Amino acid sequence: MVLAGVVFAFAGDGSEAGPKRVSATDGAPRAAKPAPLPQLPGGGRRIFPDRRVVAFYGNPAAAALGVLGIGKPSTMIAKLRRQAKPYARKTRPVLPALELISSIAANAPGNDGRYVNHVPAKIINRYLRAARKAKAILILDIQPGHADFMSETRRLRRWLKEPDVGLAIDPEWHTPGVVPGTQLGSVTAGEVNQVTRYVAKIVRDGRLPQKLFIIHQFTQGMVRNKSQLQTPPELAVTMNVDGFGSRSGKLSKYKDFTRKRNRPAGTHVGFKLFYHEDTNLYTPKAVMALKPRPDLIMYE
Numbered sequence: 001m002v003l004a005g006v007v008f009a010f011a012g013d014g015s016e017a018g019p020k021r022v023s024a025t026d027g028a029p030r031a032a033k034p035a036p037l038p039q040l041p042g043g044g045r046r047i048f049p050d051r052r053v054v055a056f057y058g059n060p061a062a063a064a065l066g067v068l069g070i071g072k073p074s075t076m077i078a079k080l081r082r083q084a085k086p087y088a089r090k091t092r093p094v095l096p097a098l099e100l101i102s103s104i105a106a107n108a109p110g111n112d113g114r115y116v117n118h119v120p121a122k123i124i125n126r127y128l129r130a131a132r133k134a135k136a137i138l139i140l141d142i143q144p145g146h147a148d149f150m151s152e153t154r155r156l157r158r159w160l161k162e163p164d165v166g167l168a169i170d171p172e173w174h175t176p177g178v179v180p181g182t183q184l185g186s187v188t189a190g191e192v193n194q195v196t197r198y199v200a201k202i203v204r205d206g207r208l209p210q211k212l213f214i215i216h217q218f219t220q221g222m223v224r225n226k227s228q229l230q231t232p233p234e235l236a237v238t239m240n241v242d243g244f245g246s247r248s249g250k251l252s253k254y255k256d257f258t259r260k261r262n263r264p265a266g267t268h269v270g271f272k273l274f275y276h277e278d279t280n281l282y283t284p285k286a287v288m289a290l291k292p293r294p295d296l297i298m299y300e
Contacts (some may be wrong), residue, residue: 059101220257
């Protein structure tokens with residue numbers, strides 16, 4: 001007889017041997033431990049302010065597209081590690097990143113009339129493998145041409161479901177009605193918010209770590225209604241101060257873009273450097289002397 005979880009056992013001669021307590025889980029399968037939450041390379045689930053990101057930008061289709069595509073990935077990774085080292089601090093280690101242009105704005109309409117070329121999946125996978133080998137994150141950059149950022153983001157969903165893949169949008173190359181490269185493009189805050197909501201949901205549904213979300217800009221008009229930008233906590237939304245030139249010109253632009261009135265609430269700060277186009281390239285020491293100190297430093 002079982003009463004309130006107690007079994008009365010009997011001795012071999014039939015006499016009562018006294019109660020034996022039985023666990024409520026006896027005979028039932030033990031619940032499996034919940035799977036650990038995915039982590040960022042190097043550990044942790046939050047990008048800023050826990051880490052400082054140092055990134056290489058480009059595409060292997062042409063060296064002119066940026067340093068990322070120059071040479072074998074292993075050679076490029078070694079160079080990135082050397083470049084990132086001066087930015088590391090005990091209290092804020094570096095998270096290396098590879099920003100691969102995955103949608104390249106084109107000067108011809110193509111079969112779909114959208115003036116954009118898509119990088120094959122095998123190339124994206126190649127750089128994702130390289131990023132993982134280097135304990136880095138991969139950032140997929142969109143130059144949409146005549147397409148829109150939302151449709152281009154949906155194309156990348158399979159990679160955005162990974163814990164170590166972020167997204168960047170490049171409004172300069174969003175030029176519906178005009179051939180890319182003949183006029184500077186732009187995007188509205190509403191269009192960006194549609195994308196950030198979509199990516200943030202991917203993070204929530206997959207219980208992923210925070211994703212880096214970069215918005216490139218080098219004129220104030222590239223992001224219209226900027227104050228209306230949303231910054232979901234699942235994303236580290238970063239306004240990257242782009243554009244090449246002299247130190248004084250870049251400093252002036254950086255100060256302008258990081259002023260409170262020009263920097264949307266809740267966003268982080270990035271600073272882009274160009275190995276070949278910049279005059280008197282900023283040293284890491286000079287970059288770290290900027291105020292505010294950038295969360296993201298990117299090299300093209």
